[in-house]
Amino acid sequence: MSTNAAIELRNITKTFGSTVANKDVCLTANKGKILSVLGENGSGKTTLMNMISGIYYPDSGQIFIDGEEVVIRSPKDAFDYKIGMIHQHFKLVDVFSAAQNIVLGLEDDQGFDMKKYSKRISEISEQYGFDIDPGKKIYEMSVSEKQTVEIVKVLFRGADILILDEPTAVLTPQETQKLFAVLRRMRDAGKAIIIITHKLHEVLSLSDRVSVLRKGEYVGTIATADANETILTEMMVGKKVSLNIHRDEPKGMQERLVVSSINCINREGSTVLNDISFCAYSGEILGIAGIAGSGQRELLESIAGLQKLLDGSITYNDPKTGEAEDLRNKTPREIRDMGVRLSFVPEDRLGMGLVGNMDIVDNMMLRSYRKGKSMFVRRKEPKNLAEEIIERLGVVTPDSSTPVRRLSGGNVQKVLVGREISSSPTVLMAAYPVRGLDINSSYTIYNLLNEQKKKGVAVIFVGEDLDVLLELCDRIMVLSGGSVSGIVDARTATKEQIGLLMTKSREVHHD
């Protein structure tokens, strides 16, 4: 068997600062086989592949290629070992043609003969069934065509081990089928193929074996023939861990925010929100679960007035006046001027929620600086607020005039959450509020959310850790591919149930 292994990883460990991205990971990809690497976001799949392709260097562990131990220091080394990586974000020159991109950086002693290269490209295309026009410029291509160029590029350079990072994330179902056909042909030609994914049905229909990672740790490898969705989900999400997060019964629930049938497309024209409807009640925490990029960000931004929607409505029921108001396609300022007290802790803390180069006081003013008729800003109240938040949430900082960019991740988040709840909101949305935070800071945030819930705020919590979602939230809405795949009661739901909903693809119409 071991002679059949194209690449083997033994006990690979990689840490970034105090975060362990990969811990004792073992993998084997065989020649003429397709291996899936499965795992949730942040489980270390991409880090692992980056070590194979020479972008990162492992802290410890060994890599064997064809049974020989190797050291891969750079992408060039990886290429010398015939490893080809197709990244999620393509690395192509837009104004060059497909053929020019494919030969870019090639070192050829026999002179640069474009005709000869074009012929080889055509041969490769024919052999594996690619549909490619070597003369076409990249900027004229669809996403799927660009991906084809990337694949041909690594084949052209003689790669025998191909790594594809989430190759289907950007493809339509038809394009995915085409890609799979090509991958099977490459497999039959003896290539070792590794595909990184979190889509279970793709794993089952395409690969020969599956290796599962969870939170940077290697869980195990099984043959696809022995696997089904339930087994894989269990491996992926793991056993339930008790966190002892405090949870009260929701009280005085009223319909606060009613979202009905909203649709949204992104700049590239693909659907990011597909017919989403739900209701957020006052006095409860509604969790939102899903694989990253399933529409969580767009959904929250739509409510906050930062996304244009195609149709549908977002109705806000004002607790004071009892009036219903439509927030759809209103700007954040219009929403505030309507008297809607909506707070939003965005995922990108320093890129959206705060200004990194400004001090804590100036960041406190972001929401409120417009108040009053004077043309000058008042820094007195923001300063008091800053001092209060530093004191109450235990923000570690020299003083309130320190730029927030110098604070640690947890403290940045405390500043942001502190500001957002300081305006006594009626709706509080938080996207991944504990990402990158240590245990203590995480619990501080959970407590703050619980406090808001007690006050009758409708809290919407987007999270990635299912254990947290299950213990903190009252209900959990699961998003998959921009659609709601289910809304469950967090007190009774299981991790596996949510895991399955997360990976459930939208029903395809049968002929």
Add this chain to the structure above:
Amino acid sequence: MTNNTHHTHEPLIQVSKRDDMTWYGSWAVRAIAIVLALAVCGIVTVLLTGLDPISVYVSMFEGNFGTSRRLWAMLKELSLLLCVSLAVTPAFKMKFWNIGAEGQTLVGALACSACMILLSGKIPSALLIPVMLVASVVAALVWAVVPAYFKAKFGTNETLFTLMMNYIAMQLVSFCIVFWENPKNSNTVGVINSDSMLGWLPSVGGQKYAMAVIVVALLTVIMYIYLRYSKQGYEISVVGESQNTARYVGINVKKVIIRTMAISGALCGVAGFLIVSGVDHSITTSSAGGMGFTAIMVSWLAKFNPLFMVLTSLLIVFLECGAGQIATAFDLNHSVADILTGIILFFIIGSEFFIGYKIRFRTKKKEA
């Protein structure tokens, strides 16, 4: 056994960002840079000319402060450069790369001279100067708002756009000079209203440039307060740091871009007005004299702080005036003076790198 596979690849020099330097630390670095620059300049002077470097530096000082006339000439240059620098600052703080201050100033100067030439004697002379000022401001404002509008509306590249507007402004001035030639066929405008002095800024306390200095001093303080304490100044900072954050808190980014460029243009108009009405009393295609570009350096070196910009523009003007003095005093080619200016600027700009970044050399580790 597995330990053998552990390789570290530490590069020889590691550069990492730092933002923990104290204010006195960073001024110390700058002071060292100036001392080093003067030392290198001294060596270069001796090698190239054989002159005593000390006497060269003394001559530089004299070029700036030697006589009352030189002092006022230096102050004039300083105030004009500072005025254009104040103009570009809000735009640059917003990360709107306005390299069209040159053209904006020129267009302001053009509008000012047009009023001087066409309106003198036709409207009451008390009204002439206000009209000139308004015309300059409006012309430059339009010149600045056009690229801002296209940037906000269609996402055009402001760098190219403002740059090209410079050339249009220059051609426009050439075109007008044809009509305003004085004397005929000289291809220059000559001193406008040289007899009546209509539209000339009045002198204060017998100093003809004092008015310009006072105006710019006031503008410096106003700009400092505007950027630091006004709501609009705050919005400029937020948009400059992160447009996403600006949108998130409901700032109308397009409006801020256009409004800020209008202010930027208006101040360039004031500079154009000062050049024509207060200093040159004439117009040429080089009336702005490259200040639109030098101002960018002044503004950046001062980290967009108008009060620091007094110092940075003084530095640039000091070097320029000093260089001119060396050239005449020692009968040198002006290039030698330019070389010295270049060396000094190189060190000063280079010192900012050492303030913003830490350099660590590889330390030898014993193999385990």
